Amino acid sequence: MNYPKGSIKRSQSVQSPKASPKSPKQYGNRGMTLEKEIVESNSYYLESGKAVIHKKPTPIQVVQVDYPKRSAAVIKEAYYQRPSTTDFNGVYNGLYIDFEAKETKNKNSLPFSNIHEHQVNHMLQVEQQGGISFFIIRFTSRNETFLLPIRPFIEVWNQQFDGKRKSLSYTFIKESGYLIPFTFQAKVNYIDVIDRVYITGGDHDESK
Numbered sequence: 001m002n003y004p005k006g007s008i009k010r011s012q013s014v015q016s017p018k019a020s021p022k023s024p025k026q027y028g029n030r031g032m033t034l035e036k037e038i039v040e041s042n043s044y045y046l047e048s049g050k051a052v053i054h055k056k057p058t059p060i061q062v063v064q065v066d067y068p069k070r071s072a073a074v075i076k077e078a079y080y081q082r083p084s085t086t087d088f089n090g091v092y093n094g095l096y097i098d099f100e101a102k103e104t105k106n107k108n109s110l111p112f113s114n115i116h117e118h119q120v121n122h123m124l125q126v127e128q129q130g131g132i133s134f135f136i137i138r139f140t141s142r143n144e145t146f147l148l149p150i151r152p153f154i155e156v157w158n159q160q161f162d163g164k165r166k167s168l169s170y171t172f173i174k175e176s177g178y179l180i181p182f183t184f185q186a187k188v189n190y191i192d193v194i195d196r197v198y199i200t201g202g203d204h205d206e207s208k
Helices: 034-047 115-127 148-161 168-175 192-200
Strands: 052-055 061-070 072-078 088-092 097-105 109-111 132-139 144-149 167-169
Touching: 034 097, 034 168, 034 192, 072 148, 072 168, 097 109, 109 192, 115 132, 115 144, 115 148, 132 148, 132 192, 144 148, 144 168, 144 192, 148 168, 167 168
Parallel strands: 097 132
Antiparallel strands: 052 088, 061 072, 088 097, 109 167, 132 144
16 A cells, blocks of 8 residues: 555654535534544444444553552552554454544644644554554534545645645545444444445445
8 A cells, every 4th residue: 555655754743642515414412522422332333243443541650559458559640641552443344443533623624733643653554454544533613523534634644744734624624534424323423434435435425
């Protein structure tokens, strides 16, 4: 699999922790976070035997541990570390799935400052090994959620190192990504998009 310029460019610094003219509105639970809706959707996929996909635990660094008893240990102080890879991974229909979820209140773009370079490198490695890797991006003000594959993302990501824009525009995500439908059982029904884009090979217009 070939990518623009062969591989991802390295930044000097990294901040740490075809569709119809009008996209159909989604009517999910506006009070829920994207991550929670994905977790609930994954639970439905698991219970129905459709897929086995889980959220990766956030690594922590333990600083202080007390041992009040020989058989027990109590963590007194610990800190969350920056995740080394992505938010979710698992298996669907014999395919390895690995993706990152991002949510923004900005109506028109998702800043690259919300995305870590080590995560992008990891996602590229997944694709190069034959897995499926993508972003799930929600614009909360529009109540729209998209699946954006890693390949079109990389083209824009690399441009920031040439002095171009440092964000993904809503227009780009809408044109290069796929609107994820809301369903009662799976509020973020991204498996439906995977079926149409990666498995049945439907064209871009039909997938939106």
